[in-house]
Amino acid sequence: MKKYLRWQGAVGFLAVIALFAAFIYLFAGSLIKLSIEKGGSWYLGAEVNLAQASVDWSPVTLTLNKLEVTDANEPEFNLVEFNNAEIKLDVWQYLIGKTIINNLELTGLAFHTKRSSPGKVYLESETDKPSEEDSEDPTSDKELSLPSVEDILAKEELITPEKAKALKTTYQTEQEKLKQIKDTLPNKEALAEYKAKINEITSKKVKTPADLIELKEALDVVKDKIKQDKALVKQAKEQLAESKENIQTAIKELKDAPGQDWDKVKNKYQLDSFEADDIAHILFGEAGREYYGYAEKVYQQLKPLLDKDSQAEDEAPANPELGQFVHFTEQDPLPSWLVKAAQVEILTSQGKLLADIKELNNQHWLRDLPTQVHLASTQKDKAKVRADLTFYKTQDANILSQGDWDVSNLKVSSDKQASKKKFSVQQTNLASSGSYKIEPKQKYSHLTSQIKLNLTDSEFSSSTNSGWQQDVITQLNRKDAIPVKIQLSGKLANPDWEIDSGISQIVKDTMKAKVDDKLDQYKAKLNTKLNEQVQQSLNLNQSDAAELTSVEALLEDTDQAINDLLKAKLKSVTDEKKDELKEKLKNKLKGLF
Amino acid sequence: MITTLVKLFIALNSENSAKQIAYAVALGSIIGLTPLFSLHNLVVLILAFLIRVHLGTFFVSWSLFSLLGVMLTTSFSNLGASLLNLASLNDFWTSLYQITLFKLAHFHHTTTLGSLIISLITFMPITYLSVYLINKYRQHVMAFIMKFKVVQSLKASKFYSVYQSLSGR
Incomplete structure (x- = not known):
């Protein structure tokens, strides 16, 4: 036996293990910091900075300080940042390939914050693409677009x-x-x-x-x-x-011709396509779409995480270089990753919000528990916010989600970019309530949502000096309260927007008087010229x-x-x-x- | 690095049996080809230290096979994924999955399973091939190399003095 074994080798083995353990104990924080910065940058395509990462070993708690993720489209801003995260990890589950976080405390979570210096971007930016804002404006000035009657006739x-x-x-x-x-x-x-x-x-x-x-x-x-x-x-x-x-x-055809000509001119120069709703869409639809677009962007970033593992047992690994865990049926199954409870403090321009989250994961069917989020404002002098939502992903990757909210005393003021727009809300006091539901319909996730808004003490502005547009702004600014109803329906990625607001009537009244008067004069002038032609022709044939x-x-x-x-x-x-x-x-x- | 290579060179020219060196190479291949932080590598490490294999060769083999392992990771992962996702083996994996040790050893990880299977399959061929090559080296190449003038001149170099100090001659 002695011929084959060397018992003193056990000392060497223990020495090597001790060396490994010491290395991990001393450098775990630095290794985690490096992994988050490098891995995050690779995944998101932009610089990720973490000030410090440290590990407490009993119980195993990972603490991250000051994480900043650069927005790849706007490198001078962070996509997201937080001050401190305390993650209580289930080490045993981690050793067998599952990331189970028993409790997560996140403070100072903020979105779209200014960076001290622009972050590095490793992916092609989307900011060079022309925005929809530049391409088309439904309120193009009618007064300027009207051609002369003589030109029309010629x-x-x-x-x-x-x-x-x-x-x-x-x-x-x-x-x-x-x-x-x-x-x-x-x-x-x-x-x-x-x-x-x-x-x-x-x-x-x-x-x-x-x-x-x-x-x-x-x-x-x-x-x-x-x-x-x-x-x-x-x-x-x-x-x-x-x-x-x-x-x-x-x-008869000759007598009808001037009417038909007017319709033709009207259609060609879009003299009747301007609807009052356009302005409501510009004011609320665009702003709404901006927020919806932002949520969509966050969703796209998180989508791979949500999609991952939904059908892992049937598919090849997404990244063969890294490999992946393949989980099988077990008695008390757990998702690949799970945050059992989380308290997240979110910093917004409207004050602090506290999100209380339970069962955050992407394999809800395993524990048959949905993710629950309760969001509430914490500062009394700021906006009052309350929102509750649930989220459940089924094994066949369908999403079931519903929620409702109440918001009041939300003070909204425009930034410089908004003030350059043809119509914008400079400031308003917003109250909102609503609900939404996402459910599978045919092959896509279907969204239905009703949103009620009430704008008080509003101040609107317009960047143009056009007469009727200024009149609309004056009328809007005189209103004490403007109710708005928004209804979303359709595919989750691209729902249809229906906006019904008191603003429509104000705009209609003001604009109809102004624009219709102008159009009537124009119509009369054109019709006179056309009727002259008709009369002349009829006289000639007497x-x-x-x-x-x-x-x-x-x-x-x-x-x-x-x-x-x-x-x-x-x-x-x-x-x-x-x-x-x-x-x-x-x-x-x-x-x- | 020079010291490590010299150790290998010493081992090849020493009284150590060819099998001791060959098993060291084979054990190093397992730990080198498979992901380092795996439970089975703890076993490999214990074996390497307790069994009288040449440790210097083990560490050199570990380093060299690690390079090979990096290059073959994708293939290992694909092999592991295809085995773990094979419908006919689903019951087998599911029964093993109920054992904590199976999960702790990360045998349900595509790269770990794929690389471990390959390294276990190649364990004995690597051992026998190593024994064969060491014997051939000792019989022919070493004697042949010793005749060269360049080897004679090496005997006067720093390399040779390190060799002598380590071999105790």
């Missing part, structure tokens, strides 16, 4: 001149058609000739049946000619009716209309004359001659018997 493809031209063409076309038919109609001479011919036939003496047949044949010839002429008159009447309809349609009327009268006269000829003479003449011949025949027969 440059725009308007319907009125086109329809005036169409009316003229219609008149010409229809006149040509009527002229062709008119040439084929029987004139007065022809009608007189028919009359003379009929008189001549009827005055003839009928002595024999042969005379009667001859008379009938002569009459049939005249009758056929008259009937042909009657058919022509009928055709001419139909053409006249069609022409009249075409012309009436063209006139002589044509008179000609049409004369054609109509002529047709009526001719038709009447032909009808008279047919009814009065032709119908009875053969019968009369027949009767006359019959009488003669009877007389002759009387003489024989």
